[in-house]
Amino acid sequence: MAATQETSSPQARKDGWTRELKAFFSRTEITVLIALLVLCVIMSFASPYFLTAKNIVNIFRQFSLIAILAVGQAMIIIMAGIDLSVGSMVGFTAVLGAYAAMHGASPLLTLLVILAGGIGAGLLNGLLTTKVGIPAFITTLGMMSVLKGFSLLMTMGSPIHYDKTWISVVGSGYIGIVPVSVIVMILIVILGYLFMNYTTYGRYMYAIGNSEKAARLSGIQVDRMKILAFSITGFLGAVCGLILLGQLEGADAYYGNGYELDVIAAAVIGGISLAGGQGNLLGVVVGAALMGVMKNAFVLLAIPGYWQTVAIGVVIIAAVAIDGLRGRKLRR
Numbered sequence: 001m002a003a004t005q006e007t008s009s010p011q012a013r014k015d016g017w018t019r020e021l022k023a024f025f026s027r028t029e030i031t032v033l034i035a036l037l038v039l040c041v042i043m044s045f046a047s048p049y050f051l052t053a054k055n056i057v058n059i060f061r062q063f064s065l066i067a068i069l070a071v072g073q074a075m076i077i078i079m080a081g082i083d084l085s086v087g088s089m090v091g092f093t094a095v096l097g098a099y100a101a102m103h104g105a106s107p108l109l110t111l112l113v114i115l116a117g118g119i120g121a122g123l124l125n126g127l128l129t130t131k132v133g134i135p136a137f138i139t140t141l142g143m144m145s146v147l148k149g150f151s152l153l154m155t156m157g158s159p160i161h162y163d164k165t166w167i168s169v170v171g172s173g174y175i176g177i178v179p180v181s182v183i184v185m186i187l188i189v190i191l192g193y194l195f196m197n198y199t200t201y202g203r204y205m206y207a208i209g210n211s212e213k214a215a216r217l218s219g220i221q222v223d224r225m226k227i228l229a230f231s232i233t234g235f236l237g238a239v240c241g242l243i244l245l246g247q248l249e250g251a252d253a254y255y256g257n258g259y260e261l262d263v264i265a266a267a268v269i270g271g272i273s274l275a276g277g278q279g280n281l282l283g284v285v286v287g288a289a290l291m292g293v294m295k296n297a298f299v300l301l302a303i304p305g306y307w308q309t310v311a312i313g314v315v316i317i318a319a320v321a322i323d324g325l326r327g328r329k330l331r332r
Contacts, residue, residue, distance in 0.1 A: 029271045029283030036290045043293070047300040055296065057177060063266075063292025064185040065090070065240045069259060070266040070284045071192040072122075072233030077267055078196075079208045079226060080276030081136040085125065086237050086263055088147035090256030093118045093241030095151045098160040098251035107165035114245075115238045121147060122234020126227030144260070151253035159252040162245055170239075171246020181243045185285075188236065193281045205229065209276030265312060266291050268319040291315075 043050040069086050076083050097114040105113060121143065128139045154160075164172070173180040196202035204225050208215045216222050244255050270287030272279030291312070298308045 029280055029286050032269055032271070032283065032286045032290055036286060036293060039290070039293055039297070043297050043300070046297075049300055050296075053177065055300075057179065057182075059289075059292050059296050060182045060185075061179050062295065063288045064179070064181045065243060066259065066262050066266050066291060067185050067285050067288035068188050068236050068240055068243075069233075069263045070270070070288055071188055071281060072229070072236040073263045074267045074270075074272045074279060074281055074284045075192075075196065075205055075229040076136070076226075076233060077264075077272050077274060078276060078279055079205050079229060080212070080274075081129070081226065081229070082140065082264070082274075083125065083230065083233050084137065084140040084260050085121070085143040085147060086233060087256035087259030088144045088151070089118055089121055089234060089237030090240045090244065090259060091251075091253055092121065092147040092151045093238040094245045094251040094255050095154050095160065095253060097241065097245050098162045099154045101162055101165075102160055107167050110165070111167045111242070114242050115235065118234040118236075118238025118241065119231055120234065122231045122237065123227065125234070126230030129230065130223035130226050148253065155251070155253045157253070159250050161250045164246070164249060167242065168246035168249075171243040171248075173246070181247070184239065184243070188239070189281060189285050196281055201225065201228065206277055209273075209278070211277075261312065261316065262291055265316045265319060269315065274320065 040050075049055050069090070073083055073086060093114045096117040097110050100113040101107075101110045125136075125139055125143055128134050128143075129136045162168075170180055170184060175183060196205065204215070204220045207218070207220060208222055208225055212222055241251075241255070245251055248255075266287040267279070267284050268274060268287070269290060270279070270283030270285070272284060294311060294315070295308060297303075298305070298311070
C-alpha cells in the first residue's frame with residue numbers, strides 16, 4: 001500500500017503542476033501579455049526605432065490615458081454597465097479648465113474646476129442610471145453629446161490656449177526620463193487593483209456584476225456602488241483632461257474623440273467580461289499597452305492612418321467574440 005502511494009505521488013504532483021500551468025495560461029490577461037510580447041519582438045525586427053528609449057517613452061505616454069480611463073470603465077463593466085461618455089468627458093474637462101484659466105482663475109481653482117467637472121458629470125451619469133432608471137448605455141450616450149455640446153459652446157469651435165502653470169507638470173513634466181503622466185497611470189492602476197481586490201466595495205462590485213438581484217438581497221447598496229463607479233470614472237476622465245491640457249498647452253472640444261472605443265477595447269481585451277462579474281484590472285493595463293503598441297507600429301511602418309481604424313475595429317470585434325465564447329463555455 002505504501003509502495004503504491006510512493007509511486008503514485010510523483011504522478012499526482014505532476015498532474016497538479018499541469019493543471020496549474022493550464023489554469024495560468026488560460027487566463028485572458030496572460031494570453032494578451034504573450035500577444036503583446038510577440039508583437040514587441042516582431043516590431044523590434046521590423047523597425048530599428050521601436051526599441052529606442054524615446055519611442056518606448058512615447059508608447060507609454062500614448063497608452064497611459066487609455067489605461068487610466070480603462071480603470072474606471074472596468075469597474076462599470078464589471079457591474080454589467082458601460083460608459084460611452086469617457087471620451088467627451090476628457091475633452092469637456094480640458095476645455096472647462098482652459099476656459100476657467102482664460103477668465104482669470106488661479107491654477108489651484110483651475111485644477112478644482114477640472115476635477116469638479118469630471119466628478120460632476122460622472123455623478124450625474126450614476127444618478128440618471130440608478131435613480132431615474134435610464135439604461136447606462138442610453139444615459140452615457142446622451143451625456144457624450146451633452147458634454148461635446150458644452151465644449152463647443154465654450155470654445156466656439158476654436159482651440160483655447162492655455163499658459164503653462166504648476167499643474168501642467170501632470171501632463172508635460174518628467175521625473176528623470178519617466179513622464180509624470182506614466183507615473184500617474186501606474187499609481188491609479190495600483191490603487192484601482194487594491195480597491196477592487198482588497199476592499200469590501202470592490203468585492204461588492206464583482207457581486208453586483210455576477211447577480212444584481214442576489215446582491216440586493218444580500219444587503220448590498222447596488223445604487224450606491226454604481227454611482228461610486230461612475231463618479232470614479234468621471235474623476236479619472238478629469239485627470240486625463242488635465243494631462244492633455246498640460247501636454248498640448250491648450251484645449252479643444254474634439255479632445256478625447258474616439259477614446260470610448262479604445263477604452264472599452266482595452267478593458268475587454270484585458271479580460272473584463274461585458275456580461276459583468278469577471279476581470280482583473282492588471283489585464284486592462286496589458287490591453288491598453290497592446291493597443292498602444294499597435295498604434296505605434298502603424299506609425300513606424302508608415303501604414304495609412306485609416307487602417308488603424310479598421311484594425312482597432314477588428315480587435316474590438318475579436319475581443320468581444322472571445323468574451324462571448326468564454327462566457328458560453330463557463331455557462332455549460
